[in-house]
Amino acid sequence: MEFIGEKLLQVVIALAIFAAVIGLIMLLVDRAPKSIKDKVTVAGFLAPAAILMLVGLVYPAIRTSTLAFTDAGGNVNGFDNFVWMFTQPEALTTLRNTVIWTVLVPLLSTSFGLAYAVFIDKARGEKVLKSLVFMPMAISFVGAGIIWKLVYDYRGPNIEQTGVINFFLVSLGMEPKQFLLDAPGNTMFLIIVMVWIQTGFAMVILSAAIKGVPVELTEAARLDGANAWQQFRNVTIPGIRGALVVVLTTITIATLKVFDIVRTMTAGNYDTSVVANEMYTQAFRAGEPGRGAALALILFLMVLPIVVYNARVLRKQREIH
Amino acid sequence: MKKTKYLLPVAAAGVLALTLSACSGDGGGGGSTAGSDDCSAYESYGKHDGKTVSVYSTIVDIEATNLEESWKQFESCTGITIKYEGSKEFETQIGVRAQSGTAPDVAIFPQPGLLATQARAGYLKPAPKTVSDLVDKNWSPDWKKYGTVDGTYYAAPMLANVKGFVWYAPKTFKDKGWEVPKTWDEMIDLSKKIAADDPNMKPWCAGFESGEATGWPGTDWIEDVVLRAHGPEVYDQWVAHEIPFNDPKIVDSFNKAGDILLNKDMVNGGFGDVRTILSTGFAQAGQPVLDGTCAMHHQANFQAANWPAGTNVAEDGDVWAFITPPIDESKGKAVTGGGEMVGAYKDTAEVQSFLAYLASADFANNRVKLGGVVSANKGLDPNNAQSDLDKLTVQILQDPETVFRFDGSDLMPSAVGSNSFWKGIVQWINGTSSQDVANSIESSWPKS
Numbered sequence: 001m002e003f004i005g006e007k008l009l010q011v012v013i014a015l016a017i018f019a020a021v022i023g024l025i026m027l028l029v030d031r032a033p034k035s036i037k038d039k040v041t042v043a044g045f046l047a048p049a050a051i052l053m054l055v056g057l058v059y060p061a062i063r064t065s066t067l068a069f070t071d072a073g074g075n076v077n078g079f080d081n082f083v084w085m086f087t088q089p090e091a092l093t094t095l096r097n098t099v100i101w102t103v104l105v106p107l108l109s110t111s112f113g114l115a116y117a118v119f120i121d122k123a124r125g126e127k128v129l130k131s132l133v134f135m136p137m138a139i140s141f142v143g144a145g146i147i148w149k150l151v152y153d154y155r156g157p158n159i160e161q162t163g164v165i166n167f168f169l170v171s172l173g174m175e176p177k178q179f180l181l182d183a184p185g186n187t188m189f190l191i192i193v194m195v196w197i198q199t200g201f202a203m204v205i206l207s208a209a210i211k212g213v214p215v216e217l218t219e220a221a222r223l224d225g226a227n228a229w230q231q232f233r234n235v236t237i238p239g240i241r242g243a244l245v246v247v248l249t250t251i252t253i254a255t256l257k258v259f260d261i262v263r264t265m266t267a268g269n270y271d272t273s274v275v276a277n278e279m280y281t282q283a284f285r286a287g288e289p290g291r292g293a294a295l296a297l298i299l300f301l302m303v304l305p306i307v308v309y310n311a312r313v314l315r316k317q318r319e320i321h
Numbered sequence: 322m323k324k325t326k327y328l329l330p331v332a333a334a335g336v337l338a339l340t341l342s343a344c345s346g347d348g349g350g351g352g353s354t355a356g357s358d359d360c361s362a363y364e365s366y367g368k369h370d371g372k373t374v375s376v377y378s379t380i381v382d383i384e385a386t387n388l389e390e391s392w393k394q395f396e397s398c399t400g401i402t403i404k405y406e407g408s409k410e411f412e413t414q415i416g417v418r419a420q421s422g423t424a425p426d427v428a429i430f431p432q433p434g435l436l437a438t439q440a441r442a443g444y445l446k447p448a449p450k451t452v453s454d455l456v457d458k459n460w461s462p463d464w465k466k467y468g469t470v471d472g473t474y475y476a477a478p479m480l481a482n483v484k485g486f487v488w489y490a491p492k493t494f495k496d497k498g499w500e501v502p503k504t505w506d507e508m509i510d511l512s513k514k515i516a517a518d519d520p521n522m523k524p525w526c527a528g529f530e531s532g533e534a535t536g537w538p539g540t541d542w543i544e545d546v547v548l549r550a551h552g553p554e555v556y557d558q559w560v561a562h563e564i565p566f567n568d569p570k571i572v573d574s575f576n577k578a579g580d581i582l583l584n585k586d587m588v589n590g591g592f593g594d595v596r597t598i599l600s601t602g603f604a605q606a607g608q609p610v611l612d613g614t615c616a617m618h619h620q621a622n623f624q625a626a627n628w629p630a631g632t633n634v635a636e637d638g639d640v641w642a643f644i645t646p647p648i649d650e651s652k653g654k655a656v657t658g659g660g661e662m663v664g665a666y667k668d669t670a671e672v673q674s675f676l677a678y679l680a681s682a683d684f685a686n687n688r689v690k691l692g693g694v695v696s697a698n699k700g701l702d703p704n705n706a707q708s709d710l711d712k713l714t715v716q717i718l719q720d721p722e723t724v725f726r727f728d729g730s731d732l733m734p735s736a737v738g739s740n741s742f743w744k745g746i747v748q749w750i751n752g753t754s755s756q757d758v759a760n761s762i763e764s765s766w767p768k769s
Binding site for chain 1: 767
C-alpha cells in the first residue's frame with residue numbers, strides 16, 4: 001500500500017514537472033522578440049529531445065568509450081582490452097561466432113521467408129499458413145531458447161530420451177547426439193533457433209512487398225514468354241528490392257546483438273559465446289567492466305555501417321516515390 | 322519529511338485510510354501488536370522509535386519470509402522498522418547502488434570477495450566494537466577473517482551452509498551390504514565395486530548445469546579435494562593466489578576428482594555419459610539416488626530442499642548424507658562451506674543495534690528455529706535445528722576439530738571465482754585435460 005502510494009505520487013509529480021517545463025518553454029518561445037522568434041522556436045522545441053538524447057545516448061556512449069580503455073580497477077590501460085580481445089583464444093572464438101551468426105542468420109531467414117512468401121502467395125489458406133510461420137516471432141528469445149533446449153535434450157543411449165530430436169534419432173536406430181556440447185556444430189544448432197524466429201518476420205514483410213508489385217508487370221513478362229523463374233528473377237526481385245534490404249539489415253542488426261538465445265541455451269559455454277554475451281559476462285560477472293565496454297564498442301562499430309546503409313536505402317526510396 | 326510524502330495518497334484514499342488507521346492504532350513503531358511478548362532479551366539493543374533500517378540481500382521467497390520473521394520481535398521491542406529487500410540480482414546490483422549513492426543501510430553478502438570489493442572501494446563502514454566482540458565470542462577465528470579486509474573488520478557472519486555432503490539412499494546401502502566409507506580410498510573402492518557389480522546402477526550421479534553459472538557444482542568438488550588432500554595451508558595459498566592455479570598440487574586434485582567425474586563407469590546414473598553432467602541441472606541431478614539408478618551424489622546441505630516433497634531425509638529414511646571423507650587423515654576433519662556476511666553502509670545507532678542483533682546468538686537461535694538453515698554461531702543451541710540434517714550440519718560446524726574453509730571460488734576474484742573457474746570446469750568435463758584447464762584459469766587471474 002505504502003509502496004504503491006509512494007510510486008503513484010512520484011508519477012504524478014513527474015508528470016506535473018513535465019507539464020510545467022513544456023508550458024514554460026512554450027511561454028518563453030511565445031514571448032521571444034520578433035527578430036529571433038524562428039530561431040527560439042526551433043531551439044525551444046528541439047531542446048527537450050536534444051537534452052534527453054545527450055543524457056540517455058551521447059553521455060553513456062562517451063562513458064562506455066572511455067571505460068573501454070581502463071582496467072578492472074578503473075586505471076587507464078591504453079589498448080590492453082582490445083589486445084586481449086584480439087589475442088585471447090576465447091575472445092577470438094567469440095568474435096568468430098558473431099561473424100558466423102551475422103552471415104548465416106540474415107541470409108537463411110530471408111531466403112526461407114522469401115521462398116515461403118512466394119510459394120504461398122495467393123494459395124488457399126494463405127492466412128493460416130502465414131500465421132503458422134509468423135507465430136515464433138511472438139515468442140521471446142528466452143522462451144524460444146528454453147523450448148529448443150528441450151528439443152535438443154540428450155540422454156545416454158540406453159536411457160529413455162527426453163529431447164524430441166534424439167527421440168526420433170533413437171527410434172530410427174541411430175545414436176543420440178549431444179547437440180549443444182560439440183563445437184562448432186552447436187553454434188549451428190543455436191543459429192537454427194534464431195532463423196526459426198526471424199523467418200516469420202522476413203516472410204510477412206516480403207509477402208506484403210510481393211503483393212505491392214504491379215500485376216501488369218508480371219502479366220507483361222508472362223506475355224513476353226518469361227517462365228516462372230524468369231518472372232521472379234527479373235520482375236519480383238527488383239520490385240521488392242527495398243523491402244529485401246530492410247529485412248536483411250534489420251535481421252543483421254538483431255543478430256549482431258543476439259544474447260538471450262545463447263545465454264539461455266549454453267550460457268556461452270562450449271565455444272558458443274557471442275560478443276553481446278561476452279560483454280555482459282565480462283562487465284557484470286567477471287568484474288572487468290573495461291573489457292565489457294571494449295566489446296560493446298566493437299559491437300557498436302559493427303552495427304554502425306549497417307544502420308547507416310539501412311537509413312540511406314530508405315531515404316533513396318523515399319526520393320523515388 | 323517522510324510523513325508528508327504519504328499525505329496525498331492517504332487523503333485520496335480517505336475512507337480506506339481511516340479504516341486502516343483504526344485497525345493499527347498509531348503507526349509509529351508498530352509496538353502495539355507485540356505488547357504481550359517479553360522484551361527483556363532485547364533491552365541491550367536500546368530504543369530507537371520511528372527509525373528505519375533498510376536491508377538488501379540475495380535471500381528471496383520462503384527464506385526471506387523466515388528471515389523477516391526472525392527479527393519481528395527485535396523490531397517491536399526496539400522500535401526499529403526493518404525494510405527488507407531480497408533480489409537474485411544482488412551481486413551486480415549492490416555495486417551499481419553503492420556507486421549511485423542509493424546503497425542500503427545494511428547488505429548481506431553471500432561472497433566475502435564481493436564484500437572486500439565494496440570495502441576497498443570505501444563504501445562500507447567498519448563494524449562497531451560490539452559486533453566485533455560478539456564475533457570473537459561466537460565464531461571461530463576463520464569466520465572473523467572472512468569479514469576482515471586489509472586489516473579492518475567489517476562484517477559479521479550470519480548463517481552458514483556446509484558443502485561436500487555425499488547423499489545416498491540408506492536402504493540401498495543396507496540391502497547391498499555397503500558401508501559408509503571412512504576414507505576417500507574406501508569411497509573409490511566402493512564406487513568401483515558398484516560399477517562392477519550392477520550394470521543398471523552407476524556409483525555416482527552429477528549435474529553441473531545452472532544457466533549462466535554452469536560449472537559451479539564442479540568447483541565444490543575441486544575445493545573439497547584440495548582441502549582434504551593438501552590441507553588448509555595449501556588451500557589458503559591457492560585461494561589467495563600465493564601458489565599459481567596450475568600448481569601441481571591443484572592439477573593433482575583435479576585428477577583425483579576426475580577419477581570419479583571423468584570416468585564413464587563412475588557417472589552419470591540416469592542421464593548417460595560423462596558429458597551429460599554438463600546438461601543436467603544441479604537440482605535434478607540427485608534424483609536418481611531415490612530410484613537406485615545411481616548410488617551417490619555430491620552436493621551441499623541445501624540439497625535437502627531439492628528432493629521431491631515427502632522425501633524422508635534421515636539416517637534411516639529415504640536419503641541421508643555423509644561428509645566427503647578425508648583423503649589424507651593427517652590434514653584433519655576438513656569441510657568447505659559458505660555463509661553470509663553482514664556489512665553496513667551507515668553507522669547510525671539503529672544500524673549498529675541491528676548489526677549487533679544479527680551477530681548475536683539470539684538471532685541465530687530465532688532463525689534456525691524456523692527451519693531450513695543453520696548457523697556457525699557457537700551460541701546456537703543444536704536442539705533448535707529443525708531437521709536431522711540441520712542437526713548434523715550444526716554438529717559439524719560446532720565441532721572444535723572441524724577444519725572449516727570458506728568456498729574457495731567465493732573468495733577468489735570474480736574474474737576467476739565466478740567466471741573462468743566455472744568455465745574451466747565445463748571444458749574439463751567436456752574433455753580438456755586437467756593441466757590445460759588449470760593453465761587457462763591461471764592465465765585469467767587478474768594482474769592487479
